[in-house]
Amino acid sequence: ETGVTQTPRHLVMGMTNKKSLKCEQHLGHNAMYWYKQSAKKPLELMFVYNFKEQTENNSVPSRFSPECPNSSHLFLHLHTLQPEDSALYLCASSQIYPNGDTEAFFGQGTRLTVV
Amino acid sequence: GQQVMQIPQYQHVQEGEDFTTYCNSSTTLSNIQWYKQRPGGHPVFLIQLVKSGEVKKQKRLTFQFGEAKKNSSLHITATQTTDVGTYFCAGPGLGTYKYIFGTGTRLKVLA
Numbered sequence: 017e018t019g020v021t022q023t024p025r026h027l028v029m030g031m032t033n034k035k036s037l038k039c040e041q042h043l044g045h046n047a048m049y050w051y052k053q054s055a056k057k058p059l060e061l062m063f064v065y066n067f068k069e070q071t072e073n074n075s076v077p078s079r080f081s082p083e084c085p086n087s088s089h090l091f092l093h094l095h096t097l098q099p100e101d102s103a104l105y106l107c108a109s110s111q112i113y114p115n116g117d118t119e120a121f122f123g124q125g126t127r128l129t130v131v
Numbered sequence: 132g133q134q135v136m137q138i139p140q141y142q143h144v145q146e147g148e149d150f151t152t153y154c155n156s157s158t159t160l161s162n163i164q165w166y167k168q169r170p171g172g173h174p175v176f177l178i179q180l181v182k183s184g185e186v187k188k189q190k191r192l193t194f195q196f197g198e199a200k201k202n203s204s205l206h207i208t209a210t211q212t213t214d215v216g217t218y219f220c221a222g223p224g225l226g227t228y229k230y231i232f233g234t235g236t237r238l239k240v241l242a
Binding site for chain 1: 173217232233
């Protein structure tokens with residue numbers, strides 16, 4: 017159904033592990049996003065990439081490291097996370113038009129649990 | 132910083148009753164979007180409003196953008212169990228593609 021695919025769907029990791037979340041969009045969009053969704057903050061923007069360039073880092077801790085090798089792929093590298101980082105991580109893409117119009121398409125999300 | 136708040140946070144209604152969620156931004160918005168997230172699902176785009184005072188309808192859903200372009204509402208007439216989910220509004224922040232999502236309203240419909 018969705019043109020944005022995220023893997024894995026579920027991830028359990030220890031605080032000393034290193035893991036990566038992957039996102040791929042098949043919609044030809046020029047912008048990609050990472051959002052964190054938790055009970056405390058429903059949809060919190062983490063990173064924005066426009067034409068592969070990071071244009072936004074919403075004061076995210078350095079233990080989260082994004083990578084956007086091309087306009088279709090987005091990664092979120094995780095290392096030394098804390099239990100409070102457990103959340104649903106959503107990737108989204110959109111086509112940004114010159115007038116600023118855009119509509120976000122979300123992936124299914126990765127449910128992350130840090131133990 | 133810019134904030135987008137929604138009320139109520141939760142709403143339980145009997146099937147057939149109406150439902151309204153309100154969205155308020157701390158700053159004027161160039162446009163506002165609405166999304167729906169079903170339980171266990173991901174947000175799905177519903178609609179975008181651009182003009183001051185604009186009203187759009189999608190079947191039983193009515194969306195309105197305030198005259199001052201700082202608030203918006205979503206009204207559902209005669210709710211059905213398929214309307215269950217969390218409804219988010221979103222408005223652009225400093226950059227036109229940096230959308231700030233509202234706190235969401237979780238709707239439960241009792242059959």
